[in-house]
Amino acid sequence: MLTSQIHDKQVLLFYSHIISMLVAALVILVSIFILYVYYDRQEHLPGPWSLPIIGYLHKLDPVAPNLTLTKLAQKYGPIFGIKLGLVNIAVISEAKLLKKVLLKDETLGRPPLFMLHEMFGGKGLTYSPVSLWKDQRKFTANFLKSAGITKFSPARKELEDLMTNYAEDFVDHVSTQGNRVTLDPSEALVHYVCSIAGTLLLGKLFSWDDEGRRNLIHNLDTILHEAKLGGALNYLPFLRFLPKYRESLVAFRETMDKVRKNLAVYINECQKTFSNDDSSTNFIEAFLLQRSRGGPPEIYNVDQLIYLVFDVFLGSTETTISLLKWIILYLAQYQDVQDKVRQEFVEVLQGKTLEMSDVPKLSYTQAVLSEVSRIRTLVPLGFPHYASEDIHVDDIKIRKGTTIMPLLWAIHMDPKVWDQPEDFRPERFLDEENKFAPSESFIPFQCGKRMCVGDEFARMMIYIFVAGLVKNFRVEPCGSIPVDFSGVCGLSLVPKAQKVVFVNI
Numbered sequence: 339m340l341t342s343q344i345h346d347k348q349v350l351l352f353y354s355h356i357i358s359m360l361v362a363a364l365v366i367l368v369s370i371f372i373l374y375v376y377y378d379r380q381e382h383l384p385g386p387w388s389l390p391i392i393g394y395l396h397k398l399d400p401v402a403p404n405l406t407l408t409k410l411a412q413k414y415g416p417i418f419g420i421k422l423g424l425v426n427i428a429v430i431s432e433a434k435l436l437k438k439v440l441l442k443d444e445t446l447g448r449p450p451l452f453m454l455h456e457m458f459g460g461k462g463l464t465y466s467p468v469s470l471w472k473d474q475r476k477f478t479a480n481f482l483k484s485a486g487i488t489k490f491s492p493a494r495k496e497l498e499d500l501m502t503n504y505a506e507d508f509v510d511h512v513s514t515q516g517n518r519v520t521l522d523p524s525e526a527l528v529h530y531v532c533s534i535a536g537t538l539l540l541g542k543l544f545s546w547d548d549e550g551r552r553n554l555i556h557n558l559d560t561i562l563h564e565a566k567l568g569g570a571l572n573y574l575p576f577l578r579f580l581p582k583y584r585e586s587l588v589a590f591r592e593t594m595d596k597v598r599k600n601l602a603v604y605i606n607e608c609q610k611t612f613s614n615d616d617s618s619t620n621f622i623e624a625f626l627l628q629r630s631r632g633g634p635p636e637i638y639n640v641d642q643l644i645y646l647v648f649d650v651f652l653g654s655t656e657t658t659i660s661l662l663k664w665i666i667l668y669l670a671q672y673q674d675v676q677d678k679v680r681q682e683f684v685e686v687l688q689g690k691t692l693e694m695s696d697v698p699k700l701s702y703t704q705a706v707l708s709e710v711s712r713i714r715t716l717v718p719l720g721f722p723h724y725a726s727e728d729i730h731v732d733d734i735k736i737r738k739g740t741t742i743m744p745l746l747w748a749i750h751m752d753p754k755v756w757d758q759p760e761d762f763r764p765e766r767f768l769d770e771e772n773k774f775a776p777s778e779s780f781i782p783f784q785c786g787k788r789m790c791v792g793d794e795f796a797r798m799m800i801y802i803f804v805a806g807l808v809k810n811f812r813v814e815p816c817g818s819i820p821v822d823f824s825g826v827c828g829l830s831l832v833p834k835a836q837k838v839v840f841v842n843i
């Protein structure tokens with residue numbers, strides 16, 4: 339009897355211990371949660387509540403994160419705070435505010451997002467730390483200037499001719515297939531745009547079947563798709579230890595390796611023929627020349643060159659090709675717009691070939707191309723920056739260590755700025771006299787000191803290709819199949835594969 343009472347007491351004691359431990363654990367967990375939420379919101383920006391660890395990731399639409407974030411921007415205003423995984427983000431959706439923020443030296447850097455670091459390696463230009471960026475940005479901008487992207491550059495005509503020749507080759511490629519050709523223009527655009535970039539950056543003339551070029555582009559496409567800004571690995575890098583993520587990371591690293599090896603081949607070829615005679619004919623040679631003139635070896639080395647060429651080749655091809663595809667789709671869908679663009683080219687050019695100095699006279703065309711870039715913002719989530727110190731703009735404080743997301747999609751779709759933003763209306767870019775009047779809220783290349791270094795290069799390619807296109811073809815949708823404007827949102831917004839009809843005129 340006595341032993342059974344003692345046993346009961348012991349059991350009771352044991353359970354009461356367990357219960358108090360469970361209660362203590364619960365109290366600790368709840369306190370951590372409250373502290374987490376409190377700390378996270380203290381002095382911080384307005385924004386949605388998020389869960390510990392994963393933050394708001396579970397609610398981000400993996401296919402269209404730009405739309406989820408734009409809805410939040412409409413609710414919380416021009417700047418809001420959000421936690422994606424372990425990363426604190428300030429999302430900015432007003433151009434004026436974004437310009438003020440990105441003009442500050444403290445926002446020049448890039449955030450430590452896992453997949454973007456995997457991709458850019460902290461070298462090159464696009465994702466380089468500020469110390470390296472300063473030199474490489476200047477070097478790249480100077481190269482592009484000397485290659486002819488500025489109005490008064492002596493090489494301007496040469497660059498226009500190079501682009502015009504490849505745009506004509508594109509036209510020939512399509513028109514020799516018949517008077518009425520139904521095709522997806524992607525492959526041809528990839529070839530001719532890459533040929534321009536290949537000539538200028540790699541000193542390489544690609545043939546149509548060039549295997550190196552085909553592999554390079556295939557691998558770049560894969561990388562851009564996998565490194566998407568909404569992807570969970572960027573914000574929860576420890577997920578890479580789970581089989582599903584580990585496999586895709588291994589595949590990503592292998593693809594990046596192939597791209598670097600691919601680029602190293604072009605660099606090797608240039609090194610063999612480079613004569614160090616104070617002149618250069620392409621980007622790789624310009625880099626080698628800078629090295630031979632005493633550029634610091636910790637910057638001017640082959641490893642850095644591979645990453646730099648990767649950044650500029652990627653920048654100059656993928657976005658420009660996607661924009662050209664979007665333009666073709668919109669011209670196909672809006673036949674009246676296409677007619678007006680063609681008519682304007684005829685009136686302004688009077689049979690001659692387009693030069694960039696003609697562009698200011700092409701008000702309607704400028705409006706159309708801007709409207710396509712607005713309604714299908716090429717880099718929908720913008721490219722992230724990082725607050726290396728606390729920064730203060732107007733009455734707003736952005737804490738040190740915050741990732742800054744310039745939500746270009748929301749900026750270009752803000753109903754307070756753009757009347758009925760979902761409608762394709764080129765006229766919104768024209769003033770009362772039908773002159774092109776760009777809005778300050780139109781920033782497809784972002785803004786500030788680190789804005790796109792290739793904006794003018796892209797503009798040149800776009801105008802020259804569109805001039806060739808509308809002069810030679812009427813583009814139409816493919817039978818009764820409606821044009822698909824939905825796109826695939828990776829780092830950039832890429833149109834879905836689809837055919838259109840090219841009718842020779």
Ligand code: HEM
Pocket residue numbers: 463464465475649650653654655657658661716717720721722782783784785786788789790791792793795796
């Ligand atoms: C329609 C075409 C293009 C669009 C929409 C576009 C858009 C952008 C955007 C939004 C950024 C981020 C800027 C920032 O971080 O603040 C960027 C950066 C960059 N772009 Fe472009 N881009 C285009 C074409 C090009 C071309 C043709 C080149 C090369 C000649 C290029 C090279 C780069 C590079 C190297 C950067 C990184 C700049 C830096 O970190 O200093 N892009 N681009």
